[in-house]
Amino acid sequence: MKTKKKIAWGDYITYIGVTAAFIAVTALKNGGALNRSQLGLLVPICAYITMAISLNLTVGVLGELSLGHAGFMSIGAFSGIIAAMSLSELIPSAGVRMAIAMVTGAVFAGIFGFLIGIPVLRLRGDYLAIVTLAFGEIIKELINCLIVGYDSAGLHILINFDGSKTASDLELLEGGKAIIKGAQGAVGTKTIASFTAGYILIMIALFIILNLIRSRAGRAIMAIRDNRIAAESVGIEITKYKMMAFVTSAAIAGAAGALYGLNYSSLTAAKFDFNTSILVLVFVVLGGLGNIWGSVVAATVLYILPEALRSFADYRMLMFAIVLILVMLATNSSRTKALFEKLKSAKKEEEQ
Amino acid sequence: MEFLSYLISGISLGSVYAIIALGYTMVYGIAKMLNFAHGDVIMVGGYMSFVAMSxxxxxxxxxxxxxMAVCTVLGIVIEALAYRPLRSAPSLAVLITAIGVSYLLQNSAQLIWGANPISYPPVVSGTLHLFGGQLSISYVSLVTVAACILIMLALTAxxxxxxxxxAMRACSEDKGAAQLMGINVNRTISLTFAIGSALAAVAGVLLCSSYPTLMPTTGSMPGIKAFTAAVFGGIGSIPGAFLGGLLLGIIESMAKxxxxxxxxxxxxxxxxxIVLLVRPAGLMGKYVPEKV
Incomplete structure (x- = not known):
């Protein structure tokens, strides 16, 4: 009983921490203490926090390395943009459209997560990693071929495999508008994403993931991570639970993508490349595998870090790389671990 | 004739992938880590030869x-400073460190040479005309293919x-047992990194000679492709990396x-x-059944 209570407290602290941060930042924002570039960071930070906690479900809780998570973000972003833009006359309220966009993004990313999960989850270890990477790249190139527009007759979708088609081939009626123009990406998007929407998304994602982890299904997923064969032999359906974690993770990433996509008036699929997947993975690993609260903190700190280092101008990404390497060495090297052990035992002796 | 020229350009591209993949697969075989910085060593090799020439x-x-000399030293230094302390750490920690090294190399190159692409003077120039000019093959392609075959044979030997x-094979099979047999595991892994990085430098020069631009991110896509090639052929296997690289290059050229x-x-x-679904260990990889 005691441990159960303790775990639940950890979850509440996470919710409270995020809410407190939201209130503090909102107060700063309304007080005018944030400059333009800092305000511009708020929504992307929310999107990346959500990405990090969703990837943590795959990498930390399920224990499968995914290198294509940005692909789901991309699907969510572009389907969200299409939904929000095509409904802009039907639904005047930006908040409602934002919610619809995030749900659409989540649904599409979830469907793709399921389809991709069928082949991917049969593989293991580094092979699984390389196939997720491959799918991430495939999604990027496919979206680069997509031309979408809408008019009074509805949505028009063209797939531009040979690079010969342009937005004018959509043959939109009077008053129609192209939403996605192939390799140029989404252009002229109305930016309806807000910090509040980001906060709500983070809370929902936290609620889903933390409850999933504490549920029967979550324990099954962690059992698969810890020992697949033992889990299978006690009757856990491996495929079902792996798929559950993978699809949930993809769907949340899709919602985060919709939030991110609707924060910029123009967006290309190239934004969601391998490097973005890696960036999110870095957040997850530095925050601690399976540690949701850690992902939230790591995503926030590491997203702000390169911006905070802006005064170093050209050197900031170099600093970022060095910090990354040093943190990994400090937390994982056998020598530093031995040092920590020594310090700990010395402290204990003092206490005695 | 058209088909033949596409095939030749595919084989040439595939040979570059194969050279990179050979380095990748050796490092993976022995250190059991995805060395994401490998692609950036290619870029360093390209810049070094550019500096030497211009x-x-x-x-x-x-x-x-x-x-090759600079990259060999670079490979040994990276291994000693970044990867050796993490020998017993979880593989994800090593992966993130490798990503850190990759960022480090890219950004250092950007600081030194700038982000803009520079045009690279090909090491080998000229074209061979066959069948009365119907089929033209650049000498770079021929050199690339020859270098690739030579490297593959040399490595196998x-x-x-x-x-x-x-000693290398013993380490990749079982590090603990190899150490008990008196093999210096650390030195063997250093050597593997040295060879892999030297190969990356060769690949860098050949790649930049066929596609004559060079920028700090030049290495990343070929690095990913070569890794794909290594997995395709069965990671850890030298003939597998060769075959995988070649096939990948041909498929890419034909698809284009x-x-x-x-x-x-x-x-x-x-x-x-598709290949991984049918043959989960790659084309020439050994399937190791799991022991319970």
């Missing part, structure tokens, strides 16, 4: 040697015949020519996915 006015073949090569330029990478990756 600033020091050395002949092309000397610049290749210079690139090295790993199967020499003492160091045998006949199917879609925009989706050529997707087609390559789709083939990889």
């Amino acid at each position: 600033a020091l006015h050395l002949p092309g073949w000397v610049s290749v040697l210079a690139g 090295f790993t199967s015949k020499t003492k160091m090569g045998k 020519a006949y199917l879609s330029t925009q989706l050529s990478n997707s087609i390559v990756f789709a083939v990889l996915i």
Whole structure:
């Protein structure tokens, strides 16, 4: 009983921490203490926090390395943009459209997560990693071929495999508008994403993931991570639970993508490349595998870090790389671990 | 004739992938880590030979040697400083460190040479015209293919015949047992990184000679492709990396020519996915059954 209570407290602290941060930042924002570039960071930070906690479900809780998570973000972003833009006359309220966009993004990313999960989850270890990477790249190139527009007759979708088609081939009626123009990406998007929407998304994602982890299904997923064969032999359906974690993770990433996509008036699929997947993975690993609260903190700190280092101008990404390497060495090297052990035992002796 | 010229350009591209993949697969086989910085070593090799040729006015073949020398040292230093302390750490920690090293190399190159692409003077220039000019093959392609075959044969001989090569195979099979047999595991891994990085430098020069631009991110896509090639052929296997690289290059070239330029990478990756589903350990990889 005691441990159960303790775990639940950890979850509440996470919710409270995020809410407190939201209130503090909102107060700063309304007080005018944030400059333009800092305000511009708020929504992307929310999107990346959500990405990090969703990837943590795959990498930390399920224990499968995914290198294509940005692909789901991309699907969510572009389907969200299409939904929000095509409904802009039907639904005047930006908040409602934002919610619809995030749900659409989540649904599409979830469907793709399921389809991709069928082949991917049969593989293991580094092979699984390389196939997720491959799918991430495939999604990027496919979206680069997509031309979408809408008019009074509805949505028009063209797939531009040979690079010969342009937005004018959509043959939109009077008053129609192209939403996605192939390799140029989404252009002229109305930016309806807000910090509040980001906060709500983070809370929902936290609620889903933390409850999933504490549920029967979550324990099954962690059992698969810890020992697949033992889990299978006690009757856990491996495929079902792996798929559950993978699809949930993809769907949340899709919602985060919709939030991110609707924060910029123009967006290309190239934004969601391998490097973005890696960036999110870095957040997850530095925050601690399976540690949701850690992902939230790591995503926030590491997203702000390169911006905070802006005064170093050209050197900031170099600093970022060095910090990354040093943190990994400090937390994982056998020598530093031995040092920590020594310090700990010395402290204990003092206490005695 | 058209088909033949696409095939040749595919084989040439595939040979570059194969050279990179050979380095990848050796490092993976022995250190069991995805060395994401490998692609950036290619870029460093390219820049080094560029500096040797344009600033020091050395002949092309000397610049290749210079690139190889610098990259060999770089490979050993990276391994000693970043990867060796993490030998017993979880594989994800090593992966993130490798990503850190990759960022470090890219950004250092950007600080030194700038982010803009520079045009690279090909080490080998000229074209061979066959069939009365119907088929033209650049000498770079021929050199690339020859270099690739030579490297593959040399590596196979090295790993199967020499003492160091045998030590390498022993380490990749079981590090603990190898150590008990008196093999210096750390030195063997250093050597593997040295060879892999030297190969990356060669690949860098050949890649930049066929596609004559060079920028700090030049290495990342070929690095990913070569890794794909290594997995495709069965990671850890030297003939597998050769075959995988070659096939990947041919598929990419054919896809670009006949199917879609925009989706050529997707087609390559789709083939990889299908191969892995049918043969989960790659084309020539050994399937190791799990012991319970």
